Amino acid sequence: MHEQRQIPVWFFIGGLLLIYGIIIIAAGLWGLAHPSDVLKRLRETDPNQSWFFYHPEIWWGFLLTALGSTYCLRFGPWRKGD
Amino acid sequence: MSSILLLAATEPVAEKLLSMRPVDYVIVAIYFLVVLGIGFYLKRFANTGEDFFMAGRKMTAWIAGLSFISANLSSLETMGWSAMAYQYGALAAHAYLISGALPILFLAVVMLPFYYICRTHSVPGYLSLRYGTGAASIAGITFAFMTVAVSGASMFAMAKILHLLLDWNMNVSIWIASLTVAVYVTLGGLVSAVFNEVLQFFLIWLGSLLIPILGLIHAGGWTKMMATIQQNVKVIHPTVSGTDFTCLWRNLGTFNNPMGIDWIGMVFGLGVAVGFGYWCTDFLQVQRVIVAKNLRAAQNGTIIGAALKMCVPLIVTIPGLLGLAVLTNGHGSPMVLVAENDVRANITNRTYNDVLPLLMGQYLGPGLLGLGVTAMIAGFMSGMAGNVSAFATVWTYDVYRPLIHRNASDRHYLNMGRGASLLGVIISIGTAYMLFYFSNILEFLQVLVFFFIVPLFGVVILGMLWKRCTPAGGFWGFLTAILLSVGMWVFVHTFPDGDRPNPKVVLGSGAVVSLQDGLNSKGDKITKVIVERGTVETTNVPIWLHGRREPMAAGTLLIADADASLPAVITAKSGELIPVRVLAPEVTLAESKEPAKFGEDGLPVVLKPGVKVAAADVTKYFNPAAFNKRHQRYIARSEKAQPMAVNMYCSIWTLVACLLVTIGVSLVTRPKPDAELKDLVMGLTAMPDEGPCRWYQRPMLWATVVLLVLVAINIIFW
Structure with missing residues (x-):
C-alpha cells in the first residue's frame, strides 16, 4: 500500500516564523511613527543607545522572516525526495 | 528601635505586569491555529500502537534531540530558573551544566543503549524486564500519577501567571489550553507532542533570546553587569550580601554562598542524584530519544540535547542575573523582588518568579511581546502534552496491559491510548482546579519528583551495570529509598518545640x-x-x-x-x-x-x-513552607543551607540508601539467570552493528566535544 509522505516539522516551523516575522516587522515599522510605551521608557532611562537597541522589532523581525523563508523553501511539501 | 524599610522604594505593585496590543493577540491566536492544524494533519499518521505511543520509532537525531530538550524547557522551567538565578546568582547555572549536560551525556553513552536495545516502551517497562513486576508496578503507578499531577500543576501555574501578568481569566486560560492539548495529543499521539515540542523550542528561543541581548547592552556589557550585581545584592539580598553571586565554583569551598551549599552538595546532590536521576530515568525525557530511528540517531539526538542544554543559561540564567542589575525603581534604586512565601509578595513587592516577565515588559514592544507570551503559553502546553502522552504510554503498557487486559489487539491498545490521553487531560484539569482551593499542594507536588526520581535512578543504574542485582534487591532498595526520602522531608519540616511564624x-x-x-x-x-x-x-x-x-x-x-x-x-x-x-x-x-x-x-x-x-x-508543629534549622543541620550539614541545598542533600542520602539497600538485599537473594538478562545488563548486551558511518556521525566524537566544552565553560566561569 502506498505510504503517505509526511510533511517535515521544519516546514511548519518555517511557516510560523515567516508569518511572525512579517507581523513583527510591520509592528516595528508602525512603532517608528507611533512609539510604544516600552520605547518611550527605554529612551528615558537609557537615552544614549543605538537604533538597534530601540527598534529590535525591525531587525529581529527580519531575522525571523529570513529563517522562516529558508525553512519553508528547504522543507516545503513541493520538494521531492527529501 | 530599628526600623527597616522593606522596599528600597515602596512603589505600588501594578495591577498587571504586561500590556498586550492587538498585534500581540494576533500572534497568540496564530499559534493556537497552527498547533490544532498540526494535530489534525498528523492524525492520519497515527494508525498503530507503535505510531501513537512511539511515534513509529522513526525520529531523526535532530528531532529527537530538540524534543528531548524541549520537553524539559517549559515555562515553569524558564521562569523558575530565572528566579533561581535572581535568588542564588550564577550558581543556578549548574542546573544546566553539572546537573544538565553531564547527566545527558551519561545517558547517551552509558544508559541509552540498554533502553534502546531491549525495545522497552518506557522506563517502568525496563524495570519490568529487568526486575519483574514488583518494582515496575510501583514505578508505573507512581509515574502515571505524577505525570498527570505535574501536568495539572503546570496548567494551574499557567493560568495563574497569565492572570497575574495579563489579567486573563484563569478558567478561560485553563480550558482553552487544555482542550487544544487534548485535541492534538489525542489525534496525533506522541508524534504530535514531539512536533509541538520542536516548534516550541524555536518559539522559546526566538521569543526569549532578545532579553539577554538587549539586557546586556543596557547593562553595559558582561563585566559591568557583574560589578553592578555585587553592588545591588547588598540591597536586594541583605542576608547574604557578603557572598559572591557571579561565579560557578570558587564560592563553593564553604557554605558561605548565596545557596548555603558546599561543593559536595552541589556535585553529588544537584549533579549526581538529581541531575542523573532526572535526565537518565524520567520517562518523559527518555521517551523522546528511545523513539529515534536507530541507536546511533538516539545517541546523537541525546548528545545534541546535551549541547543545547549548555546553551539554555543564555535565556534563563542571564535574565535572572540581569534582574539583579537592570531592574530599578522609578528613581534608580534597585528593584527588590521577594520569595513567593514572603508576606510582602504581590502586595508591596513583586516576586522572584516575576523577574523574566518584568524584563519582557521592559524590553519587548508590540509584536515581540506577543511572541514572548506565545513562547510562554507554548511552553506550558507542550509540557502538558509531554506529560499526557507519557501518561498514556505508561498507563496503557505498564498498568493496563500487564495488570488489567493482556493480549488484546493493537487497535484495542491504540484506542486505550487515545482514551488515556483524554483522561490524562481531564485529570490534569481536575488537579488544576483542586489547586485553586488547596494551593499548598503545589509544594508537595514539586518535591514528589525528588521522592521518586532519585530512587528510580539508583535501581535502574545498578540493574544496568551489575548483573548480580536481584528483583528483591531492586524492589526493597526502591521502596526504602522512597520512604527515607519522604521521612527526611517530614523531618526538616517538623518543629517539636513549635514554629511560630514571625509577627x-x-x-x-x-x-x-x-x-x-x-x-x-x-x-x-x-x-x-x-x-x-x-x-x-x-x-x-x-x-x-x-x-x-x-x-x-x-x-x-x-x-x-x-x-x-x-x-x-x-x-x-x-x-x-x-x-x-x-x-x-x-x-x-x-x-x-x-x-x-x-x-x-x-x-x-x-x-x-x-x-x-x-x-x-x-504555632505549627509541621510546616511544609518552613525549614527547621536544627534538623536541617543533620541533613544539609549547615544551618546556612537554603531550601535548595536541603533538597540536594536529601537527594544524596536517598541515593546512597537506595544503592546500599539494593546491593545488600541482592547479595543475600537469588539473581536472575543470565539468559533472562540478555540485552538488559552490561556484559550480556551486544551492541548492534548499524553499519559504517561518516566520522561526523559518530556519537563518541560528539560526546567528547560536548564534554570538553562543558569543562571549558566551568573553568572560564570558575
Whole structure:
C-alpha cells in the first residue's frame, strides 16, 4: 500500500516564523511613527543607545522572516525526495 | 528601635505586569491555529500502537534531540530558573551544566543503549524486564500519577501567571489550553507532542533570546553587569550580601554562598542524584530519544540535547542575573523582588518568579511581546502534552496491559491510548482546579519528583551495570529509598518545640490611616502608624488594650473606648528580638484621602476606637513552607543551607540508601539467570552493528566535544 509522505516539522516551523516575522516587522515599522510605551521608557532611562537597541522589532523581525523563508523553501511539501 | 524599610522604594505593585496590543493577540491566536492544524494533519499518521505511543520509532537525531530538550524547557522551567538565578546568582547555572549536560551525556553513552536495545516502551517497562513486576508496578503507578499531577500543576501555574501578568481569566486560560492539548495529543499521539515540542523550542528561543541581548547592552556589557550585581545584592539580598553571586565554583569551598551549599552538595546532590536521576530515568525525557530511528540517531539526538542544554543559561540564567542589575525603581534604586512565601509578595513587592516577565515588559514592544507570551503559553502546553502522552504510554503498557487486559489487539491498545490521553487531560484539569482551593499542594507536588526520581535512578543504574542485582534487591532498595526520602522531608519540616511564624500586622483593604513622620511614597521613613478606621489582622502580635495588665493574643474584638497599641518588636522564647512586620496593601491616608500602599518592619501601630481586630496566635508543629534549622543541620550539614541545598542533600542520602539497600538485599537473594538478562545488563548486551558511518556521525566524537566544552565553560566561569 502506498505510504503517505509526511510533511517535515521544519516546514511548519518555517511557516510560523515567516508569518511572525512579517507581523513583527510591520509592528516595528508602525512603532517608528507611533512609539510604544516600552520605547518611550527605554529612551528615558537609557537615552544614549543605538537604533538597534530601540527598534529590535525591525531587525529581529527580519531575522525571523529570513529563517522562516529558508525553512519553508528547504522543507516545503513541493520538494521531492527529501 | 530599628526600623527597616522593606522596599528600597515602596512603589505600588501594578495591577498587571504586561500590556498586550492587538498585534500581540494576533500572534497568540496564530499559534493556537497552527498547533490544532498540526494535530489534525498528523492524525492520519497515527494508525498503530507503535505510531501513537512511539511515534513509529522513526525520529531523526535532530528531532529527537530538540524534543528531548524541549520537553524539559517549559515555562515553569524558564521562569523558575530565572528566579533561581535572581535568588542564588550564577550558581543556578549548574542546573544546566553539572546537573544538565553531564547527566545527558551519561545517558547517551552509558544508559541509552540498554533502553534502546531491549525495545522497552518506557522506563517502568525496563524495570519490568529487568526486575519483574514488583518494582515496575510501583514505578508505573507512581509515574502515571505524577505525570498527570505535574501536568495539572503546570496548567494551574499557567493560568495563574497569565492572570497575574495579563489579567486573563484563569478558567478561560485553563480550558482553552487544555482542550487544544487534548485535541492534538489525542489525534496525533506522541508524534504530535514531539512536533509541538520542536516548534516550541524555536518559539522559546526566538521569543526569549532578545532579553539577554538587549539586557546586556543596557547593562553595559558582561563585566559591568557583574560589578553592578555585587553592588545591588547588598540591597536586594541583605542576608547574604557578603557572598559572591557571579561565579560557578570558587564560592563553593564553604557554605558561605548565596545557596548555603558546599561543593559536595552541589556535585553529588544537584549533579549526581538529581541531575542523573532526572535526565537518565524520567520517562518523559527518555521517551523522546528511545523513539529515534536507530541507536546511533538516539545517541546523537541525546548528545545534541546535551549541547543545547549548555546553551539554555543564555535565556534563563542571564535574565535572572540581569534582574539583579537592570531592574530599578522609578528613581534608580534597585528593584527588590521577594520569595513567593514572603508576606510582602504581590502586595508591596513583586516576586522572584516575576523577574523574566518584568524584563519582557521592559524590553519587548508590540509584536515581540506577543511572541514572548506565545513562547510562554507554548511552553506550558507542550509540557502538558509531554506529560499526557507519557501518561498514556505508561498507563496503557505498564498498568493496563500487564495488570488489567493482556493480549488484546493493537487497535484495542491504540484506542486505550487515545482514551488515556483524554483522561490524562481531564485529570490534569481536575488537579488544576483542586489547586485553586488547596494551593499548598503545589509544594508537595514539586518535591514528589525528588521522592521518586532519585530512587528510580539508583535501581535502574545498578540493574544496568551489575548483573548480580536481584528483583528483591531492586524492589526493597526502591521502596526504602522512597520512604527515607519522604521521612527526611517530614523531618526538616517538623518543629517539636513549635514554629511560630514571625509577627505581622496586615491592615485591611480600605483602612484609613495616619502616618507619623513622613509618607513613604518616596522612600521616606515612617515612625508610627495610627489606624483610624477599618479592619486589622494580626498574627503572633500581642495587643495591649487600655486598662488591662495582660495583652490579648488571639480572638476578635472591636476597639472600644481608648486606643490600643501593637508593639514594634517582639521578644521570642530564645530571647531574640523580632521586628513586627506591618503590611498595608490598600489603605487610605486620613489627611489627604489618597490611596497608599506600604510595608515596614519594626513599626509601632496604634488602633483607634472603632477599629475591628482579628488576632491569631499561631504555632505549627509541621510546616511544609518552613525549614527547621536544627534538623536541617543533620541533613544539609549547615544551618546556612537554603531550601535548595536541603533538597540536594536529601537527594544524596536517598541515593546512597537506595544503592546500599539494593546491593545488600541482592547479595543475600537469588539473581536472575543470565539468559533472562540478555540485552538488559552490561556484559550480556551486544551492541548492534548499524553499519559504517561518516566520522561526523559518530556519537563518541560528539560526546567528547560536548564534554570538553562543558569543562571549558566551568573553568572560564570558575
